[in-house]
Amino acid sequence: MTHTDDTTAGLAAAGDRARGDGLDARLVVDRGVFRLDIALRAAPGDVVALLGPNGAGKTTALRALAGLVPLTGGHLRLDGASLDRTPPESRPVGVVFQDYLLFPHLSALDNVAFGPRCHGASKAEARALAAAWLARMGLAEHAGAKPRRLSGGQAQRVALARALATSPRLLLLDEPLAALDARTRLDVRAQLRRHLAEFEAVAVLVTHDPLDAMVLADRLVVVEDGRVVQEGGPSEIARHPRTDYIAQLVGLNLYRGRAEGHTVALDAGPAITTTEELSGPAFVAFPPGAVTLYRDRPTGSSARNLWRCEVAGMETHGDQIRADLTGELPLAADLTTVAAAELDLHPGAAVWATVKATQTHAYPA
Numbered sequence: 077m078t079h080t081d082d083t084t085a086g087l088a089a090a091g092d093r094a095r096g097d098g099l100d101a102r103l104v105v106d107r108g109v110f111r112l113d114i115a116l117r118a119a120p121g122d123v124v125a126l127l128g129p130n131g132a133g134k135t136t137a138l139r140a141l142a143g144l145v146p147l148t149g150g151h152l153r154l155d156g157a158s159l160d161r162t163p164p165e166s167r168p169v170g171v172v173f174q175d176y177l178l179f180p181h182l183s184a185l186d187n188v189a190f191g192p193r194c195h196g197a198s199k200a201e202a203r204a205l206a207a208a209w210l211a212r213m214g215l216a217e218h219a220g221a222k223p224r225r226l227s228g229g230q231a232q233r234v235a236l237a238r239a240l241a242t243s244p245r246l247l248l249l250d251e252p253l254a255a256l257d258a259r260t261r262l263d264v265r266a267q268l269r270r271h272l273a274e275f276e277a278v279a280v281l282v283t284h285d286p287l288d289a290m291v292l293a294d295r296l297v298v299v300e301d302g303r304v305v306q307e308g309g310p311s312e313i314a315r316h317p318r319t320d321y322i323a324q325l326v327g328l329n330l331y332r333g334r335a336e337g338h339t340v341a342l343d344a345g346p347a348i349t350t351t352e353e354l355s356g357p358a359f360v361a362f363p364p365g366a367v368t369l370y371r372d373r374p375t376g377s378s379a380r381n382l383w384r385c386e387v388a389g390m391e392t393h394g395d396q397i398r399a400d401l402t403g404e405l406p407l408a409a410d411l412t413t414v415a416a417a418e419l420d421l422h423p424g425a426a427v428w429a430t431v432k433a434t435q436t437h438a439y440p441a
């Protein structure tokens with residue numbers, strides 16, 4: 077299957093195209109002190125989110141997939157064909173960048189028609205295809221508008237239409253919602269989710285935002301320091317984080333230790349009593365809302381998990397106060413403003429923290 081045949085075939089044929097094998101890549105990129113080395117596999121129809129902290133290598137991975145950064149090792153196959161030596165403009169890849177990069181002097185229609193034109197479609201074919209995509213994105217009446225006349229959400233959809241109009245076998249989205257304000261982001265996230273669900277080839281998106289990742293993707297690949305540290309479905313990752321970064325992202329206290337029956341002895345710190353029965357290396361997680369704080373050692377409490385801590389810092393978190401505690405067990409605790417005032421919490425205050433075993437969750441490490 078050649079790419080030019082695909083792209084000139086038009087919208088109608090897109091659904092008839094034989095489904096390929098999807099993406100099979102190991103991306104190795106050396107950048108001096110930084111080295112990216114990640115494996116990525118995805119079947120047609122999959123939406124994969126690369127999630128990770130600043131500097132983890134997400135953008136480098138996306139640029140390597142697009143051919144904008146050469147691989148120093150590994151391989152890149154799409155639908156069974158190697159792309160290692162294919163220049164970016166000849167790859168069946170569509171890209172939506174964070175700031176969309178629409179051509180300011182071209183109308184929305186001509187921006188979208190640009191992709192198919194570059195892939196060999198005649199002017200009339202390209203414009204017909206572009207008009208069809210704009211209609212599908214709900215932008216038919218904005219076809220003649222220049223980018224500066226479009227809202228952020230509309231510009232984002234034009235950029236998506238431009239990428240999809242070439243019938244890519246791999247769609248790359250770099251922080252697709254980052255340029256939008258909160259209100260627009262909500263709408264555009266929902267629309268993007270719909271378009272991605274309909275997209276029949278592989279989509280890979282890069283984001284810092286766990287919500288974007290969880291809403292848009294079927295599978296998350298968490299990258300830290302150039303490596304994949306965890307991958308799986310959104311709910312699996314939210315329930316069973318395996319690094320501090322992921323635990324913080326999903327709002328959980330996370331510890332590692334060795335389980336013996338209902339107790340996990342932490343590598344650094346005390347033991348935590350859990351309801352699960354395990355043996356061997358294990359993680360224990362609990363949400364900050366499961367922690368109860370006392371100024372004096374509680375006497376009547378049945379909680380087995382009782383630790384002496386000190387308030388290191390406090391910040392508002394939604395309608396709650398989140399207290400960062402150090403001491404026997406470092407942890408985050410959420411409490412109401414009233415409770416924080418009653419406890420006279422302030423940085424440096426000594427507190428007792430309890431967590432019921434039923435509120436903890438242990439799983440093999």
Ligand SMILES: Nc1ncnc2c1ncn2[C@@H]1O[C@H](COP(=O)(O)OP(=O)(O)OP(=O)(O)O)[C@@H](O)[C@H]1O
Binds near residue numbers: 108130134137284
């Ligand atoms: N052109 C370059 N030359 C050398 N090193 C680079 C270059 N671009 C990025 N890096 C380095 O590669 C590493 C990964 O950067 P990258 O932009 O891929 O991370 P990221 O996960 O996308 O981060 P962010 O979320 O901040 O965009 C960083 O250490 C960065 O300094």
